[in-house]
Amino acid sequence: MPIIGDDFPEKITVYSGTLRKFTGAKVDPYARFVGYILLKPLNIAVQGQRNVNNALGNLPVHTSVAPDEKLLFGWGPLHVIHDKVVHLGSYEHLSVMIALGESFHETYGAKVLWELTKAAAGPDDLTPHFSQWKSNLHAYSGAFSATDFGLLVEEYIRLYPYPVNIQMLDAVFPPRVIADALSALMRITGGEEKEVTFTGSAIIAWIGAIAEWLCDLQITIYDDNGEQLRKTHPDREPQVTMIFVKNPSINFSFEPHSQNAAGIADLSLVDHTYPAAVHATPFGGRVAWQSLLPRVFGRSFHILDHEESKSFGTMIGSAARMFEGLALGKGHEHIELVSTKNQSNTASYGAGLVQTLGNWFPELRRFQGRMERSLKLTHDEASTSYVEQLSKIRAACHCGICTSKDKLQPGQEGIPPTHGYCLAALTETIISLGLSLSRMTVAARLYPTRTGIQNYYLGQVSKRLEARGSHWTEHFKIVFGTEWNAPDARRLQNAVQMFTGSRPAKDTPENLVAISHEGICAYFVALETSHKADQEQQVKLIRVISGSINVGEKLFDRACLGQVDGADPEDPWEELRYDHLPQPLFCK
Structure with a gap:
C-alpha cells in the first residue's frame, strides 16, 4: 500500500510565514507530510496529548537586548515548532521525532525514520532523502528534554x-x-x-x-x-x-x-538505590540530580558512599583546598595550573566548590563536614592529604585503571573492577564535574543524560591512564588541568555533552560563544545583554537550555564572537552585527 494515496492534493497552499519558518529550520515540508502519514496510526492517547501539550507549552526561550527578536536562545516565538502547520492533524509525527532525538543520537533516529519510510513505500512513492529526515528531526530535537x-x-x-x-x-x-x-x-x-x-x-x-x-x-x-x-x-x-x-x-x-x-x-x-548492573549504552534517558551518582554509578558509588566514605570526603575537600591555593596564586608546584582568572569564580574552589558539589549532587551533602575540615589545611598539607586519600581509594579498588603498571596482573591493563567503575577515576570525575558546573545555570527540570555522565567518566579514565606512572604533581595537572583552566569552547562542549550524551567535535573554534547540539543549547549569558572587555578576564557564566540559537526564523547551531580562523571557504559562517556586542557574531 503506497504512503501517498490518490487523495493527495495536486495543489497545496502554504502561508509565507510557514515557508519562512520551514526554511529557517531546514525542515522539508514534504518529509513532514510523509511523517504525518506514516506515524498517524500511533494514535496518541488523551494522557499522551496532555504530556505533549505540556512539553510544547513550556519550551524555554531567553531573549537578548537585540531588537525585533533577532537574537534568542531556546525556542523563540518564530521557531518552526510553534507553526500551526507542524501541529496540523495530529501530534504523532512530531512526538516520535522528538522522542527519537531524546533517546538516540540524531543520525540514528533519522535512520529509523528512513527505514520506516522505505518499508512502507510503494513502487511509485517518492521517499524523502536521509538528510531531509535528519534536518526535520534536528529542528525538533530537545523539546522533551525537560519532561x-x-x-x-x-x-x-x-x-x-x-x-x-x-x-x-x-x-x-x-x-x-x-x-x-x-x-x-x-x-x-x-x-x-x-x-x-x-x-x-x-x-x-x-x-x-x-x-x-x-x-x-x-x-x-x-x-x-x-x-x-x-x-x-x-x-x-x-x-x-x-x-x-x-x-x-x-x-x-x-x-x-x-x-x-x-x-x-x-x-x-x-539494590534499588545502587543498581548492580552496569548499563553502558549509546541510547538512554535522563537522571535527576538528586539521585544521579547512585543511579549512574551504582555499586561503585555505594563503596565510596559507605566503605570508603572517609577517604572519599577528605580527598574532595583536599582538592577543593588545593584549587583555592591555585586561584589565589599559590601552589608553586603546579605553576601551570595557577589561575588568578578563577578568583572571580568562587564556586570552583575552597568552600565554594564544596557548596557547588552539594547543590548539584545532594547525596554529597552528608560529606560536607568532612570536606570542610580539609579546607583548614595549608596548601601543602592539602596536597599531602590528597595523595594519601587517593592511595587509599586506589588500594580499595585495585583495578586495571588505577593500579600501578608494575603491580598489574597479566591482562588487567585498563580493565575496570567487577563493580563497574574505577573508584579513583570516579572520585576525580565528581571533582571535575564540580569544576564544570561551577559557572553554569541550567533550565528547570533539565537533567543530564546517563550516557553524558558516563562519557564524562570515560574522559577522566583516559586522563588517568595517560598520567599513570607520573609524579603526583604531573598527575594532578593531567587529570584536572583541562577543566580547571578550560577554554571557552571546551566549557561549552562539556556542558552539552552532559545533557546529550555526545561531544560536539566539528566547528568548535576558540572564540565559540554559543553552541546547539542534539537539542541542547549552551551559551554565555553575557550574549543576552553585553560582552564587555573586562569579562574576558573572568570565567563567564554558561546557560544550558533546550533548543537552538534563534535569529528570527533562522536556527543556528554555532555562534562565534569575531572572525573564525581557518574557516572552510566551502562552508562559510554567516556574519551578524549587534549593537550590544563588541564584534560581529559569526553563525552557522
Whole structure:
C-alpha cells in the first residue's frame, strides 16, 4: 500500500510565514507530510496529548537586548515548532521525532525514520532523502528534554537486570529493527492487533516508554525467569508485554502471551538505590540530580558512599583546598595550573566548590563536614592529604585503571573492577564535574543524560591512564588541568555533552560563544545583554537550555564572537552585527 494515496492534493497552499519558518529550520515540508502519514496510526492517547501539550507549552526561550527578536536562545516565538502547520492533524509525527532525538543520537533516529519510510513505500512513492529526515528531526530535537519522558526511559532501562556494554549501536541494533518494533506498536494503537509481546534487551525500554508516555497502554514487564518487574495497570490485562533477556536482541510477536509468573521481583533498598548492573549504552534517558551518582554509578558509588566514605570526603575537600591555593596564586608546584582568572569564580574552589558539589549532587551533602575540615589545611598539607586519600581509594579498588603498571596482573591493563567503575577515576570525575558546573545555570527540570555522565567518566579514565606512572604533581595537572583552566569552547562542549550524551567535535573554534547540539543549547549569558572587555578576564557564566540559537526564523547551531580562523571557504559562517556586542557574531 503506497504512503501517498490518490487523495493527495495536486495543489497545496502554504502561508509565507510557514515557508519562512520551514526554511529557517531546514525542515522539508514534504518529509513532514510523509511523517504525518506514516506515524498517524500511533494514535496518541488523551494522557499522551496532555504530556505533549505540556512539553510544547513550556519550551524555554531567553531573549537578548537585540531588537525585533533577532537574537534568542531556546525556542523563540518564530521557531518552526510553534507553526500551526507542524501541529496540523495530529501530534504523532512530531512526538516520535522528538522522542527519537531524546533517546538516540540524531543520525540514528533519522535512520529509523528512513527505514520506516522505505518499508512502507510503494513502487511509485517518492521517499524523502536521509538528510531531509535528519534536518526535520534536528529542528525538533530537545523539546522533551525537560519532561518526564527521559526519566521514564531511564526507569525502564534500570529494570533491565543484566549488565550491558554497547559502543556502536548500529552494529548491534540496525535502525531497521527499531523501525519494525515501532511499526509493531502502531499495529496495536491502530487497532489491527490486540496485544504484542516484545522480547529483547535494554533497547526495548524506549518502546515501553513510548507505549506508556504517549499511548497510555497497559504494560507488563518480566525478566526471562518470569519475575514481574513492572505493571502499569494492575487491574487490567496487558496490551504490551515486555520480556527482558540477556542477549542483545529485539523481537516481537502478536500471539497471546501466557506467563506463569514466578512472582514479583523484590529488590532490597540497596539494590534499588545502587543498581548492580552496569548499563553502558549509546541510547538512554535522563537522571535527576538528586539521585544521579547512585543511579549512574551504582555499586561503585555505594563503596565510596559507605566503605570508603572517609577517604572519599577528605580527598574532595583536599582538592577543593588545593584549587583555592591555585586561584589565589599559590601552589608553586603546579605553576601551570595557577589561575588568578578563577578568583572571580568562587564556586570552583575552597568552600565554594564544596557548596557547588552539594547543590548539584545532594547525596554529597552528608560529606560536607568532612570536606570542610580539609579546607583548614595549608596548601601543602592539602596536597599531602590528597595523595594519601587517593592511595587509599586506589588500594580499595585495585583495578586495571588505577593500579600501578608494575603491580598489574597479566591482562588487567585498563580493565575496570567487577563493580563497574574505577573508584579513583570516579572520585576525580565528581571533582571535575564540580569544576564544570561551577559557572553554569541550567533550565528547570533539565537533567543530564546517563550516557553524558558516563562519557564524562570515560574522559577522566583516559586522563588517568595517560598520567599513570607520573609524579603526583604531573598527575594532578593531567587529570584536572583541562577543566580547571578550560577554554571557552571546551566549557561549552562539556556542558552539552552532559545533557546529550555526545561531544560536539566539528566547528568548535576558540572564540565559540554559543553552541546547539542534539537539542541542547549552551551559551554565555553575557550574549543576552553585553560582552564587555573586562569579562574576558573572568570565567563567564554558561546557560544550558533546550533548543537552538534563534535569529528570527533562522536556527543556528554555532555562534562565534569575531572572525573564525581557518574557516572552510566551502562552508562559510554567516556574519551578524549587534549593537550590544563588541564584534560581529559569526553563525552557522
